Amino acid sequence: MIVGRVVNTVVSSRKYDSLQGLKLLVIEPYYGDDKTCFVAADIIGAGTGELVLITTGDTTKYALEKDAPIDALVVGILDREPSI
Amino acid sequence: MIVGRVVNTVVSSRKYDSLQGLKLLVIEPYYGDDKTCFVAADIIGAGTGELVLITTGDTTKYALEKDAPIDALVVGILDREPSI
Amino acid sequence: MIVGRVVNTVVSSRKYDSLQGLKLLVIEPYYGDDKTCFVAADIIGAGTGELVLITTGDTTKYALEKDAPIDALVVGILDREPSI
Amino acid sequence: MIVGRVVNTVVSSRKYDSLQGLKLLVIEPYYGDDKTCFVAADIIGAGTGELVLITTGDTTKYALEKDAPIDALVVGILDREPSI
Amino acid sequence: MIVGRVVNTVVSSRKYDSLQGLKLLVIEPYYGDDKTCFVAADIIGAGTGELVLITTGDTTKYALEKDAPIDALVVGILDREPSI
Numbered sequence: 001m002i003v004g005r006v007v008n009t010v011v012s013s014r015k016y017d018s019l020q021g022l023k024l025l026v027i028e029p030y031y032g033d034d035k036t037c038f039v040a041a042d043i044i045g046a047g048t049g050e051l052v053l054i055t056t057g058d059t060t061k062y063a064l065e066k067d068a069p070i071d072a073l074v075v076g077i078l079d080r081e082p083s084i
Numbered sequence: 085m086i087v088g089r090v091v092n093t094v095v096s097s098r099k100y101d102s103l104q105g106l107k108l109l110v111i112e113p114y115y116g117d118d119k120t121c122f123v124a125a126d127i128i129g130a131g132t133g134e135l136v137l138i139t140t141g142d143t144t145k146y147a148l149e150k151d152a153p154i155d156a157l158v159v160g161i162l163d164r165e166p167s168i
Numbered sequence: 169m170i171v172g173r174v175v176n177t178v179v180s181s182r183k184y185d186s187l188q189g190l191k192l193l194v195i196e197p198y199y200g201d202d203k204t205c206f207v208a209a210d211i212i213g214a215g216t217g218e219l220v221l222i223t224t225g226d227t228t229k230y231a232l233e234k235d236a237p238i239d240a241l242v243v244g245i246l247d248r249e250p251s252i
Numbered sequence: 253m254i255v256g257r258v259v260n261t262v263v264s265s266r267k268y269d270s271l272q273g274l275k276l277l278v279i280e281p282y283y284g285d286d287k288t289c290f291v292a293a294d295i296i297g298a299g300t301g302e303l304v305l306i307t308t309g310d311t312t313k314y315a316l317e318k319d320a321p322i323d324a325l326v327v328g329i330l331d332r333e334p335s336i
Numbered sequence: 337m338i339v340g341r342v343v344n345t346v347v348s349s350r351k352y353d354s355l356q357g358l359k360l361l362v363i364e365p366y367y368g369d370d371k372t373c374f375v376a377a378d379i380i381g382a383g384t385g386e387l388v389l390i391t392t393g394d395t396t397k398y399a400l401e402k403d404a405p406i407d408a409l410v411v412g413i414l415d416r417e418p419s420i
Contacts, residue, residue, distance in 0.1 A: 253360075253374065253375040253376070253377075253406065253407055253408055254374060254375070255346065255362075255373075255374075255375055281372075283372050283373040283374065284370070284371075284372030284373070285372070286372065296350060296351075296352075305346065305348055305351070305360070305375060307405040307406060307407045308393075308407045309393050309394060309407055310393070310394045311393070311394055311396065311397075311404075311405050311406060311407045312405060313405075314354060314397075314403040314404055314405040314406075315352050315354070315405035325405060327351060327352050327355060327405045327406075328348035328350065328351030328352065328355060328360075329348060329349075329350040329351070330346055330347065330348050331347045331348060331349050332347065334344050334346055334362060335344060336343050336344040336362060336373070
């Protein structure tokens with residue numbers, strides 16, 4: 001899983017119905033030099049600035065109540081910044 | 085998911101039947117220094133220059149009516165350019 | 169999906185039975201500075217020098233008649249070189 | 253699979269129920285110049301400093317007793333540091 | 337699929353039962369400047385120094401007799417070094 005920081009949200013009015021109700025967060029990776037942002041869906045209420053844990057690929061299905069075309073999902077919010 | 089800009093389309097007459105009816109868009113990543121383009125299928129009508137949200141891998145199946153060998157699919161069109 | 173050019177084939181006599189009958193093509197990515205080659209299976213007859221469209225991961229199963237351990241498959245041959 | 257060294261753990265009180273009981277380890281890749289850390293779940297008891305073998309993506313399901321949104325899992329602890 | 341050279345093996349006494357009987361090979365990528373090694377399981381008997389073809393992700397299941405948490409598997413041994 002990837003540790004990342006929520007830095008923004010994206011808004012999309014024209015999207016698949018199965019994405020309705022999912023917040024779309026812009027995530028900046030916490031580890032490494034490559035800070036290329038990506039988008040993760042969220043249903044647990046992560047806020048801007050929080051550090052989150054993200055799972056990728058088809059494993060997102062194990063956390064969703066209905067199937068959705070989502071390859072990145074917030075699965076946890078970190079209590080504090082890791083020391084390493 | 086990846087945010088990208090539609091920069092072109094590709095035309096392929098010799099392709100799998102299950103790809104018929106899917107537009108094949110050339111996508112330039114929006115975030116990061118690496119602007120290496122890739123191809124995503126589209127059925128929601130994204131146009132050249134628009135910013136789109138793309139899911140990858142086997143999660144594309146949750147948005148397709150029939151199975152297709154597609155590892156990148158446009159699932160939303162962004163209303164506006166993200167501030168970050 | 170990835171756009172790539174067929175630059176070679178690989179020959180493997182000792183391989184899984186389910187790979188029999190699949191041509192194994194060496195592909196050079198068309199977009200980007202990283203030209204690291206990889207191998208894609210092909211059953212639609214792409215020839216050396218042609219530009220092809222490749223799907224990756226477990227989505228290859230939607231184009232194969234029988235299951236095979238293949239994470240990259242040619243799904244289309246481009247009519248012409250993209251302008252971008 | 254990836255060889256990595258356990259360098260830390262992350263703590264997340266707000267997470268999916270299916271992640272309860274899984275230790276979340278920060279892993280530093282052993283091979284290569286890119287030492288960008290990631291998080292892997294662990295149920296076999298790897299300790300800080302140990303070298304572990306990690307599988308990624310949806311293959312984690314084959315080692316879990318119940319489905320969980322996890323894209324990286326420790327599947328083995330190395331007996332010793334590889335010579336190469 | 338990835339072409340790589342077998343450069344070592346890793347030994348793990350503490351691992352999932354489903355990994356028993358699978359040889360764990362350290363693989364150096366053949367193509368490209370990035371020679372970061374990874375581990376692939378092998379059941380067809382590839383030896384050190386040989387060039388092999390590796391499939392990744394959940395496609396490994398199509399070559400395994402029983403499910404195993406393995407995201408890289410040797411599926412063929414190359415007859416000779418590719419000219420490109």
